Amino acid sequence: MEENHQNTLNFERPPPEIHKRLILQSDFDEALKEPEGKSWVSFKSPGNPTVYGELKSNGLSGEGIPYVTGSAGFDVNKVTEKSIEIAYRVNETHIERKFLAPHKNFKNVHTKGKSIHCLDVSAGGLGVSSDSEGKLKIWETKNGEVRRLLEGHLGDVYTCRLFPSGIVVLSGGSDMMLKIWSAETGQCVATLTGHKASILDTSIIDRGRNIISCSKDGTSKLWDCGTQTCLSTYQCEAGIVNCCDIAAMWERFHLGQPDEPNSEREVGTTGKILILGCDNKTVKAFGIHSKKKIWDITDCIFDAVTCCKFISPVMFICGQQDGHMTCFDIRNPSKCVKSWCESRGPVLSLLNCKPGYISSHGDGSCHYMEHLFDTTVELTGPDCDPVYSVVDDGKYLYTACRDSIIRKYDMSDVLSIIEVFGF
Template sequence: MAASRVILQSDFNSALRDKDGKAWISYKCQGKDSIHSYLKTTELSESRIPYVSSSDGFSVQSVSERRIDINFENDGESLRRTFIAPAMTFSSIHKERKSVHCMDVTLGGLGVSSDSEGRLKVWESGSGDVRRDLEGHFGDVYTCQFFPSGIVILTGGADMQLKIWSAETGQCAATLRGHKAGILETAIVDRGRNIVSCARDGTSRLWDCSTQQCLVTVETEGGNVNCCTLQATPPDYDLGTQSHTPGEQEVGTAGKLLLLGCERGYLQGYGLQTRQKVFELDCHDAVNCCRFVSETCVACGTQDGHITITDIRNIRMPLREWKETRNAILSILPYKGGFFTSTGDGSCFYVDQSQETVLELCGADCDPVYRAVSDGAAVYTACRDGLIRKYQSADIDQCLQL
């Protein structure tokens, strides 16, 4: 099923700020003619926030410095969308303007990001000031994230190595080797005694950080394992039969479900401690990202632009599956009951608990948005244009009425 979309010029907030400002807007839906129009500034208030008039079925419900609410009504179709501009744009973190492939932020005010030339940067999330470079990987770094402490960083990349870093000193404390191809994503078990990785060698591995040893290897037979995520399940959820006794190096794996998104189009679930495959969901195309959005609800996105929301208790009957973009789904960020989805066409939109799209984060002009992350106070996006954009949660939550 294809969803209708309202698309607004990415820099609408600056385009409409001046007198006689203009920003393009479009309605698109598969199987219907697209409708293109403009929003035009007709007068300026004393606060220099523009009042906007429109036509062709579009109407502006409200507008502020970084937000605009649009209604579209035409031929029986009625849509409402909110568009939010970034509060800050960081251009000096990756000065060479190389694609920012991965990113994470912590409650302690730090961010970490990697670009298309393998540079790893630690920076202040409030100002974007770079504090240090992390040097030690060879080639691209595909994944970076903070441990729950907020002062330790886990990375993995094309060199088939996982590295654990001190965010305070920039020193590499440990290197974990064992994958036979590039590492694409990681997940941290509880506070981080154990971690999980997935890679282009078709495997996912459970590691002990203290000894740098691989404790178990899961062979998926699904091609590249593009993504992974973990979640504690309800007590009555069947994770398979335990056939071994975990060693003392394995900590916190009981009751955890490991999700793996595979290149061959499958979302697979495994009991992390039982090592048993619990389910396999056919998603029709390569699964690029997957995340739990609640204890039992999972969202995943595919290379052909589909989003699937399903309940792990009834995996074969998805709650909803639809296509809202003409490009790949690249990341999913759980956020206050719903989730943000970033895509290969520059979109980053929010899907609420009713599985409806209600708002979009603007700024990227058709460049892929590779990752969206949050520290609770703001949402950050990493883009091919080399920029990291910061959106205030207060702006978002006001729209969501949270």
Template sequence: MPGKYQHIGNFHRDNRFLENGEKVWISFKTLNNPMIHGELRSDGVSSQGIPMVTGSESFHVQHVTKNTMTVKYKDGIGEYTRKFVAPQLEYSAIHNSRKSVTSLDVTPGGLGVSADSEGKLKVWETSNGIVRRDLQGHLGDVYTCKFFPSGVVVLSGGADMQLKVWSAETGQCAANITGHKAAILDTVIIERGRNILSSSKDGTVKLWDVGQKSCLYTYEECGGNVNCCSIGIPNKNIDLGQPETITSDREVQTEGKLLLIGTEAGSIQGYGLQTRRKVFDLPCHGAVNCCCILSENAAVCGTQDGYITVLDLRNIRVPLKELKETRSAILSFSTHNNGFFVSTGDGSCFFVNELCNTTTELTGADCDHIYKVVCDNTHVYTGCRDGQVRKYSCSQAGL
């Protein structure tokens, strides 16, 4: 039976381990069994500069490097292993440390964009955290920011009900798109970005033509606030229906795609992006904060009460797998290889592999909300309530 490790204290705070003799707590739990608590104690540093750590109870520290620690727990049922990974770098100067980093994205080309709870939107270098541009123009909080595939254009949306398109090179706003009647919570960029999608507290998802700054279609009757949206190309055997009307020639590359949305009312819904047909509407445990299409057959959603539900798009009536790694909210997903990273409201951020097992946990956030996790295939970045952007190595994590 799969088990889980709880928070592991301040492992690798400021890229160092604990002082000699200091301790952190660690807990382990399996379904329907009480939680087992233990401690990890620092016994100093070896002559090679590697921390020496020992565990209490049934916790065994298998391997330690300057940035990773692998812990095994053994009970009467089996053995369970978790790798803990410390950040390579922590960027505290991008945003004010008293403000939460609420949204985040990065490009393989070395740029990052992030927003904070003060409504500030910044473009920075992923190698060193140096801010290159302040994107000024939103009125109020910015809830979503993403790069277009070009890597030099940014899309943002927020409490002011506006979508803005920015040049990351100049910092200038190239387009301002309006039409929602409440805050914009999430966005999707379709292919190269001639069309985009936005979900809102007004209970709708809108499909936009960026060039003409016009709305091509509004997905209505979603059942309340639409917290998140995602798109993907499903298996050809999944019936998305046929378009009831001829679409505008301004609508590009929407054919054959599935639109996934998550609602505050607690449902995950699927629509044919071009056909506008509702394909499914599945009740969830609670408000759906984030969703993502993983493959042509699978999708995942996360709820406010801590459930991760993996869906089989070919048989949506029965979840493929349900995980509950935390009592706190699931806040974001980011795909990597054949699995996905998960960030939560209790400061944990972990990787779930293709077998739906949790293998790796990213440390450093303590108990602060991690609002966003993103991956550029070589590094993982997190945006946290403590104002920090943290950078982790995928190779050190063994991913």
């Protein structure tokens, strides 16, 4: 990247696109199993009154699947045990969507009435999550059985994730400490200190010898886990830094060179870019190895950036407090690819879920979008309770919610929509 990109990028703000939405009763799967069961459904479009309809069960098949019909222009294309495909066709309006109910609900991992702040899972069958009671727990993704209580943080834990090994946990929170834990023994094996305010998000570089954190103190830090030391601080000068993500760049993308030799403890940072989402409506990019700021984006962002995620090696999405999402291409960050709004609730998390991605929101909705940024699947279950995090283990999706429930969804049901609608 040329030197003249290492500054603030301003450009004409395009109007965001407000998507049309089908909205379905959160417990539709249970409601429609009842004799003559009913479920409400609605259609919302910008500038028009909401259209309300009803789905009605007309008995069960031999496999226990209900026969369902709709009213007021709502048609039912297909029903399975855990999903339903609905179309709304009136005049020139045509929208289709698949709604997916949880495969399992884990209600006993966390205490009823305690919000689940963050969540991660491994392909090896372990999950880690924290709640508003300050409890950080290890549990089995198969059945939700709690295996370990990780004790040591002094206050709320805002971020937790598993290292690629699947048996080591990284956490951070209001006590300004990062902690590294053995998931097998529950012991804290390292504590990293240096932030001056709450730690809100983390990213792991490669296998995890180095990690990134971001904080309310307006900084992001690069750490060496082995020596428990900070290798570098990225000064954001933007107040609170809410979120971070990293990606590897191709060779022609120049991230600069450090002014001084880096520590030999720094591993795997060459050619990687760090993006930071800030409370003051900006996204900042740094070369991790060079320690140099590449650019700021200060426009086409409508509110505080609450989450950011690379959805390809060159494209990332930032979610915002007012519900907007904006996609940028780092090869030309002075122009946004698209800006749109799926929900009135804040965007609370983003998950790269090839060939699309999933966003979770403050109104309890979770949207799967394919590469054209059109929602094709919605995860149901929460009744307007915020979904703070959505993660996957390659086979299942898991969500963390304010209602104290961890929900597990079958990813094959989500991705099958690609074949159904021909994407």
